[in-house]
Amino acid sequence: MKYVWIILSVFILCSITFSQESLADLFEPEEIVEDIDFLLKSLNDIHPTFNQYLSNPDYQNNLESIKKTITQPMSKYDFFKLMQPLISVDGHTSLRFDGEIYPKKEAPFFPFKILIRNNQIYVKENLSANPNIQKGMIIESINGQQSSTIINLLSKYIPHDGATTHPEKIAGVFHTFYQLIYGNFSEFNLTIRNGEKRENVIVNGIKSEDFTSETKPPFDFQILDNNAAYFYIEGFRQPDLFMVNIDSIFTILQEKNIKYLIIDKRSGGGFTNLADSLLSYLTNKSYKQFEKKVVKISSANRDYIDENKSNGLISDGYLTIEYGPAIPVKRNQLFNGKTYILMGWETYSAATYFVSAIKCNQIATLIGGEAGQPLISNGDIQGINLPNTKMICYSSMSTYYFPCAENRDESVKPDYEVKLSLEDLLNDTDRYLEHAIKLIDRDRVANKTE
Structure with a gap:
């Protein structure tokens, strides 16, 4: 068998809250713990440097704390939320999520293409129905959470090499990962700054097909x-x-x-x-x-x-x-x-x-x-x-x-x-x-x- 180097492209998500409104299959706590143990043992066997993390006392303490929270049935969605931060130790190692996110919304995506610079979110393209939000405006908060907090959270769950995730990488997948991490929203409550002027606005989400992007040919x-x-x-x-x-x-x-x-x-x-x-x-x-x-x-x-x-x-x-x-x-x-x-x-x-x-x-x-x-x-x-x-x-x-x-x-x-x-x-x-x-x-x- 010949192994060649390829880039990994997967969807992942995070959040340490269990989804209650889920129609997905649920797994008993014993099954979840068994999967965690199987996953970590497999990574320790296969991954060239994973043992450096697994043998760290802080890692083990974090793992044991997580296991203690598993007291009720969980979905695949919840499993991702728990385990992705622990196992994504490089840009080619990650869990894959391809299931539904509940509760379902018809148009759940964040309606902007963005740019991240100095831990701030800038509007690059407005896809919402509000024409007053212009390119270059700063989005200071989304649904009551500071943008810098959101950026820092997303950066922990996107597979990457090195100490930090490149801000342009986060910006390119922001609408997808915001949904995966925070869930589905039909509208977004924003604080937007234009120079010294701040304004609170509410915009509706958009569908995935509305989030068009130009793609180059191969x-x-x-x-x-x-x-x-x-x-x-x-x-x-x-x-x-x-x-x-x-x-x-x-x-x-x-x-x-x-x-x-x-x-x-x-x-x-x-x-x-x-x-x-x-x-x-x-x-x-x-x-x-x-x-x-x-x-x-x-x-x-x-x-x-x-x-x-x-x-x-x-x-x-x-x-x-x-x-x-x-x-x-x-x-x-x-x-x-x-x-x-x-x-x-x-x-x-x-x-x-x-x-x-x-x-x-x-x-x-x-x-x-x-x-x-x-x-x-x-x-x-x-x-x-x-x-x-x-x-x-x-x-x-x-x-x-x-x-x-x-x-x-x-x-x-x-x-x-x-x-x-x-x-x-x-x-x-x-x-x-x-x-x-x-x-x-x-x-x-x-x-x-x-």
């Missing part, structure tokens, strides 16, 4: 002015389609003799071998891949261990595989111009691997913000099926050491960091792309490139 390729091109890649997925697209694009670059290429990798996830395939169009020199991979040995990955134990060292229940230089596939369409990679907090999982290889091996120029995953972090996903509630938990199985990794607290930093202002974020002004074009113009003038 690939976007454009020929720009002055012998440059732009290439957006959503993720390293769909291998056949991916290879057909990048092969065609690099053929066009060669035919048109393009000298400058901007690759937009402000998104993450997928297969690392497809990231290697893209690298093979950018360099014909050997390059450093991962420093190493440390796999927790368990019954869940026995096939993988048997297939790879000759490539590494087994010690203390872990298989450690060290990586030598990677030799790229020879490409007739090798790009010989200058390459610029746009990156930011959305650059995650396989995308972090891609930009770390770029940075470590000096293959291209990185522009934007720091990547969304540390250079030493967990990956590879194994599902855990709970015996009674039948819920699924996804768990990391391995710890990856990215190229040039030194510690767990750092991710890939761009060669040119571009700071975004509040106005940039509110108006979706693409300063990263603008900066790349400026660097190209500067290089063209310096080298008199036509």
Whole structure:
């Protein structure tokens, strides 16, 4: 069995109150405790670093306190509320919730697209029926709770790596996670500030189909002015389609003799071998891949261990595989111009691997913000099926050491960091792309490139 690194995308929720108006199946306290014990044992067996949490006395005390509250039948919904904060220890480990939220409402979603900055919520787009709420206004409270409190609560339940959840990640899923954590509301009581003026307003919720958002296609390729091109890649997925697209694009670059290429990798996830395939169009020199991979040995990955134990060292229940230089596939369409990679907090999982290889091996120029995953972090996903509630938990199985990794607290930093202002974020002004074009113009003038 071959394991590859993929991004995890799941719905989760939290709140330590039991739902009383639920039509969902309920489980007896003994069944809930059995699922908790099964879940924690499974994570301890499978997850590469979970034991660091489970062996902590504070963690154990918190766990025992939670178990003592389980004195009445509970739903899957309640189980999520209790356990998600305890088990979501990295960006690839999380419970999955796909059930109903009660009481049901016809239009339960928060009717704004928002921006979070300095622990404040700004209106980015008003989807409510109240035309007086404008872009840039600050939402100070929702249904009587301060916005900063809501942000802090949501940040604890969204899977993430590192000490904090990126505010833009919270903002992007706010309407979904607010519903999952706080429940369904048909209306929202808001305190809104515009400059020094505060106003209390009530707005109705909206349906999920009303919350439209523009989505990019998986690939976007454009020929720009002055012998440059732009290439957006959503993720390293769909291998056949991916290879057909990048092969065609690099053929066009060669035919048109393009000298400058901007690759937009402000998104993450997928297969690392497809990231290697893209690298093979950018360099014909050997390059450093991962420093190493440390796999927790368990019954869940026995096939993988048997297939790879000759490539590494087994010690203390872990298989450690060290990586030598990677030799790229020879490409007739090798790009010989200058390459610029746009990156930011959305650059995650396989995308972090891609930009770390770029940075470590000096293959291209990185522009934007720091990547969304540390250079030493967990990956590879194994599902855990709970015996009674039948819920699924996804768990990391391995710890990856990215190229040039030194510690767990750092991710890939761009060669040119571009700071975004509040106005940039509110108006979706693409300063990263603008900066790349400026660097190209500067290089063209310096080298008199036509």
